[in-house]
Amino acid sequence: MTATVRAIRQAMPDTANPVVEVRNLSKRYGSSVEALRDVNLSFPTGQLISLLGPSGCGKTTLLKIIAGLLPATSGEVLVKGQKVTAPGPERAFVFQDFALLPWGSVLRNAAFGLELRGVPKAEREAKAKHYIEQVGLAGFENRYPHELSGGMRQRVGLARALAVDADVLLLDEPFSAVDEQNRRKFQEDLLRLRQIENKTLIFVTHSIEEAVYLSDRIVLLSPRPGRVSDIIEPKISRDRDPDQIRRDSGYLDTVETIWRGLRDYAD
Structure with missing residues (x-):
């Protein structure tokens, strides 16, 4: 692990100023498919947190449970201290x-x-x-x-x-259907809007580069059943030209660190 990256184990969730808390959350589909197992996470107010991991690890399932669109099998989600049972205005x-x-x-x-x-x-x-x-x-x-x-x-x-x-924006691979040029422009626009709106954003992506470029924190999920394997905080200054950020050694080192952690799970 480089000096520009800090990995935190699931046993050490951040409880400082969370707007969303995921507690001991598990999800099964029927009797045979276990999508998520015993996930514990805190999402601090005003941060952009990406969910990243191999296909089928439960990223979108977790996002939909937080949204109230899917029920958990066990465990709970709290938003602003209130248990999630359905979609809500926050x-x-x-x-x-x-x-x-x-x-x-x-x-x-x-x-x-x-x-x-x-x-x-x-x-x-x-x-x-x-x-x-x-x-x-x-x-x-x-x-x-x-x-x-x-x-x-x-x-x-x-x-x-x-x-x-809403206090929390939940984004499920929102840029996956656009070309690379537009994708990069969207990423820059999202960072700008985040500064203006000061929302908490939970962002599902398959792109390591996108997660590192955008995120205050990156939650790495293991292959199914999805569990939190690491939480990584990129140490990157974003008050620069986007091209400078993408050439920054901290950005490149973080991308490489995450890739090493995920490549054994690549299809």
Whole structure:
């Protein structure tokens, strides 16, 4: 382990100022598939934490349990001290497949979460327009999903999640369907938005480079059943040009350290 990386074992979770706590969480599908086993994690307020591991290790399952979209088999999730039993207004989910209303305009889609909460039309559209601009889609408010590129559709999903003003954003591989150029631009935009909004972000990715570039912490999950094998904190200053960050020795050393830990599990 290099000096730029600190690994923390699951037995030593960080309990400082957590907005989300995962306690002794396990998940089974039927009697044969054990997706997660005895996971303990704390997610501090205002951090971006990535879930990283081999395919099938339970990353998305864990994210959906935190979201309240799936029940745990045992254990519990607390958000702001309250046990999760269903989706709630303090959490917003950004889906990998966009999950947009095909009959709704960009504005309608971005405002949809607020519409479900009964926010008056003028108020919800004003807020949605603000976040449409924040994600770089100003001028596209009246377009429909079929008129947008994959990257633009994903930006609509992000605007919708931001508009509901949730404390925790849950992002399930949100950039996996876009090309590398757009993916890097999205990464930079996400860091900028995080500084502006000061949200807690829990981010599922298969990309080691993406996790290191974005994250305050990276949770490494073992192969199924998923357990926390390590928590890594990249020691990288992000107050620089993105290309400088990607050439930084700390960034490169962290990527290599994680790869060494995961390569035995590669397909």
